[in-house]
Amino acid sequence: MAGGTSRADLARATHLSAVTVGKIVDEMLGRGLVREEETQPPGGSQSRGGTMGRPPRTLHLGGKRRFLAVELGVRRTQVAWVGIDGTPLLPIQSFPTPESVSDWRTKLAEMRLTFDGHADRMLLSLPGVFDAERGELICSPNLPWSEGRQLLEAAADAGGAPVIAVQEIQALALGHRASGRAADSFVLVDFGDGVGGAVMTGGELLHSPLPLCGELGHTGVHGNRRRCACGAVGCLETLVSRQGLLQSFQAASGSKAASWDDLRERVQRHGAEAWLLPSLDAAGSVLAGAINxxxxxxxxxxxxxxxxxxxxxxxxxxxxxxxxxIGRFGKLDGEVAPRRRIQGLITAAEDYLLQPEA
Ligand SMILES: [Zn+2]
Structure with a gap:
């Protein structure tokens, strides 16, 4: 809906009657969830035949609500001030993620002031094992200082707004679903500073009894002797996270000074070479395990x-x-998709969005 849609398009897409769609749209307009704008057709406002028709109207996600979308990353924290459809209202900013809650709170508070606008909610994505019900980051191997409840309290304090927090890979899965291109059920695996997965089944995130679902990066790989930040030896993450890839590249190139940019340039030019293939094999086997x-x-x-x-x-x-x-039956599809984390964070806030505006 980012580019707008009409009542007629909604009726077609939902198989609801025009009258039912009209009632729902009117209700949403009343709640401030959408806005309706006249659109001028190409060539002027006259309809075909020369009669003055009612100008076509387009619905856009609307309302006055504004969010501070904060992505806590291992290396950088990204901050965006966004409207209800996820469009940044100002250029997205970021700062190097510090190593203590108090420094992070200070940096975030400074950055919020530069946006010079009120946020109704802070939407926060977090790496690690996050217990959303208790608002507690149980374990974060790559950012151990963020564990516990202090981070969310610091976020609310620095953001000046109540916080809606989501585990970062789950936010990606919600964002992918919101793209409108996703299957109802999919496994999303993200390869960044860590490696993690999230599972969507029938359009809903799969929740497990413990908040540990999708931790594919900590699956052991036979023969891998690298020590992981989680304390185990041999985790997949030590091979295919950024740091793991860089370690393999540095060993293969014989240069401990080789950077991520050097690695990227090499792979862009030469594709998957011998130093990279065993790690891809290992990752593929772990992915297959999840699919099975x-x-x-x-x-x-x-x-x-x-x-x-x-x-x-x-x-x-x-x-x-x-x-x-499933692959043996020729039924497994794989795709590379962009990260749509801000859209996922807004989706995670849908319970709040469905409340009438104050
Ligand atoms: Zn591990």
Whole structure:
């Protein structure tokens, strides 16, 4: 709906009658959830035949609500001031993620002031194991200082607004669903500073008894002796996170000074070379394990690794096909998709959005 839609389009898309759609739209207009604007057709306002028709109207997600969308990342924290449709109202900003709650609170508060506008809610995405019901970050191997409840309290304090917090990979899955291009059920795996997954079944996030669902990055890989930040040895994450990839690249190139930019340039030019293929094989097997367990035939890959070269998404998907039974039946689809985390955060706030505006 980002580009707007008409009542007639909504009726067609939902298979509801025009009268029913009209009632729902009127209710949403009354609540300030959408706004309706006249659109001038190309060539002027006269309809065909020369009679003055009622100008077509387009519905847009609307309302006066504004959000501060904050993505806590291992290296940087990104801050965006966005409207209800996720469009940034000002350029997105970021700061290096510091190493204490108090420094993070100070930085965030400084950045919020630069937006010079009121936020109704802060939408916060977090890496690690997040217990949304208790508002507690139980475990964050890459940002141990953020564990506990203090981070959310600091966020609310610095943002000047109540916080709606979501685990970062779950936010990506919600954002992918909101794109309108997603299957009803998919496994999304993100490769960044960590490696994690989220599962969408029938349009809903899969929730497990413990808030530990989707931790594919901490699956052990046979023969891998690297120590993971979680305390275990051999986790997939140590091979295909940014740091893990860089470690393999530095070893293969014989240069401890090689940077992520050097790695990216090399892969962009040469694709998946011998130093990278074993890690892709390992990742593909872990992906296949998830597919075999869940019985889901859509695999969505996001983040740094699949973004390096088009061959990488293809290889990861081929390995997942090779090692999953669904793949043997030719029913597994894989795609590389952009991260849509802000859209996911707004989706996570839908209970709040459905309340009437004050
Ligand atoms: Zn681990």
């Amino acid at each position: 367990l869940l019985g889901i035939q859509s695999l969505v890959l996001t983040g740094d690794l699949p973004g390096l070269h088009p061959d990488i998404g293809r290889i990861l998907t081929e390995r997942a096909v090779q090692h999953s039974l």
